[in-house]
Amino acid sequence: MTKPVSIGVLALQGDCAAHAKAFGALGCDVREIRRPAEIAESDGLVIPGGETTTLIKLLRAEGFWDVLIRAPGTGRPIFGTCAGLILLAKKVVDPVQESLGLLPVVVRRNAYGRQVDSFVVPGQVRMPGGGELKETEFVFIRAPRIDAVGPSVEVLARHEDAPVLVRSGWVLGASFHPELTTDGIVAGLFVALVEEAREVRPGGNGGNR
């Protein structure tokens, strides 16, 4: 039997508990990541929402920055939600801010938050590779807006024309908070990516490491 995928949830700041619960409900082996070396023990990594200005300082101070940049290249997918998406983006505006540059998108911070601090809307998510369309809901909390996407980016969901769930290679980003929705649809989509990456990762075949 294949070993369950291990999902590391970055636990420096932000809502890691909700992510841990969502992936735990799917049978994943969930670990909270507090040190860069723990990333290599996980098959995939989640960067939760929070406050990017604080997260950037913590990632730098704890030595996470370069380890995170290398993670997708070692076959460990990364999923960033809200602040996590901002950190993954190639370019951040309003204000301009440094980022890991792993996802070829331009994001505008707090673009939804100026009108209303948070809101929930029904939405649909396309499974990667032009797969099935699934009904879910999008919870936005002072969310960034994805203003532009590069050619390698697959848009998996939109809200009012703006992409809200995007994937490029082993990197997935959501401007909303799927961990606050109980259907597990987006978490399941990420687990499928992590399983796929583990299959092709040297030494990663189903957990026989």
Ligand code: GLN
């Ligand atoms: N507004 C936050 C930022 O710009 C992100 C908000 C969130 O993660 N819920 O860092």
